[in-house]
Amino acid sequence: MKKKKAFISGVSGQDGAYLARLLLEKGYEVVGGERINAERNYWRLKELQIDKDVRIIPFELLDENNINEVIKSGNYNEFYNLAAQSFVNKSFLSPVYTTRVNALSVVNILEAIRNFSSKTKFYQASSSEMFGNIKSKMRHEKTNFRPVSPYAVSKLYAHWMLDIYRNVYGMYCCSGILFNHDSPLRGEDFVTKKIISDLVKIKLKKKKYLILGNIYVRRDWGYSKDYVEAMWKMLQQKKADDYVISSGITHNVKTFVNKVARYLKIDLTWKGNGLSERAIDKKTKKIIVKVSKTLFRPNEIDHAYGSSSKANNILKWKPKTNIDTLVKIMCEAELEKHNKLK
């Protein structure tokens, strides 16, 4: 049987790397898109030992001609659009750039598929951020959207355009509305990776303290390796549809800090409140976690979790990794990184 051929935009990112590995294991020919002019940035593919197995070609979301060329010449069975300006905080500083990269590019991709490759199945990396702040804390596929960041609005634009291409042009397009998912391959800017990276350095006496923003926001965290399986499953169904992918459980940032500290055997005690809240290492009596107003977001989603019942029923998908195992996996990888540097 002929190998299936898949294209992954954002292959150098966290999900891109895990998805590439999954598709290779399933016998796909995997082509990955790399930003034109990007510094060669394959550390995640190397980490998973698949850098030699993925064919990398230039792919730039801001370049319509490039998008057309990639889709025209590729003859892909499946196209996973994971590339994005994915940092919510940055979107407040660069709303126009975020919109161009995350929203307009998706219409260009959809148009290119419609014009040149109408049999290609399309997956769009949508986000739980699109729900924003609404009364109900639990979110599912029929929940209304009320985005609160330029990032979320850009993702929602793409999500709704995809719906139009599916309904009006009959294209096979799926939108995965994913809640936070992290891993040892997570970018350093994101809170889970930042907490683990800094607490490990503090443990090894390479750093004095960790500075965080709002530690009372709650997130529904899962493991990227589990979540990319849901992406693939979506494109294997008869009917294209949208799915919420989540763990269904929330914790606040402070709890995540406590879990990491416990794993690293740092005995913490919290003192104060508001901006003067801090965590002290009981053994050294030193402050090792501080809160800073500068890291608070202008708009925030305080508390939200997802229901993946639809994904569970139709895709037979459910998360395999709970938060404690995720903390363990991420801490072990971080400790191992420092061991190798010795």
Ligand code: NDP
């Ligand atoms: P990452 O930030 O790790 O990866 C983003 C990828 O997009 C990188 O490969 C980056 O390339 C690429 N990229 C950025 N700008 C461009 C551009 N202009 N042209 C081409 N490529 C570009 O994200 P994740 O892997 O965590 O997330 C994957 C997708 O899922 C994103 O769309 C994100 O918004 C979405 N998402 C993520 C969630 C999560 O919790 N991880 C939850 C919900 C949605 P480079 O290496 O050159 O920077």
Ligand code: GDR
């Ligand atoms: P998020 O992830 O914005 O949910 O987007 P991030 O890890 O950046 O923030 C999670 C929560 O932690 C709070 N926070 C801090 N965040 C960061 N980055 N740094 C800090 O110091 C800090 N202190 C507190 C934040 O305010 C926030 O509430 C991720 C991305 O992967 C998106 O692409 C994706 O769409 C969503 O998850 C679902």
